[in-house]
Amino acid sequence: MGITYIEGRFRGPKGEKEVRLLIDSGATYSLLPEAVWKEIGLTPKREHTFVLADGRTIERKVSECYIILQQGEAHTPVILGEADDEALLGVVTLEILGLVFNPFKRTLEPMRMLLV
Numbered sequence: 001m002g003i004t005y006i007e008g009r010f011r012g013p014k015g016e017k018e019v020r021l022l023i024d025s026g027a028t029y030s031l032l033p034e035a036v037w038k039e040i041g042l043t044p045k046r047e048h049t050f051v052l053a054d055g056r057t058i059e060r061k062v063s064e065c066y067i068i069l070q071q072g073e074a075h076t077p078v079i080l081g082e083a084d085d086e087a088l089l090g091v092v093t094l095e096i097l098g099l100v101f102n103p104f105k106r107t108l109e110p111m112r113m114l115l116v
Contacts, residue, residue, distance in 0.1 A: 004106040011066040014041030027090035031079040072097045
């Protein structure tokens, strides 16, 4: 599996911050490290339990903010990470933006939208 990063900007009540994001098609929500979400002024809205790749579970708070990528922009939920967490671009954010990750080309591409 290749590792692919993308640059994005996140906007909150106190400003905007550019972030290097790991595209993680296994992550449900996007994640911002503690320094980033605090700088842009995000506050917890709810808490969820998440399962890690090794099977462990963790509790993390979730908020919402605005994301801006080269491919589009939208409002999205984000996990409020801890200081040593890596910024992730998760599947929910990709779907909100109408994007899908192509693992062969390691690019974001428009999603085939269904209305059935």
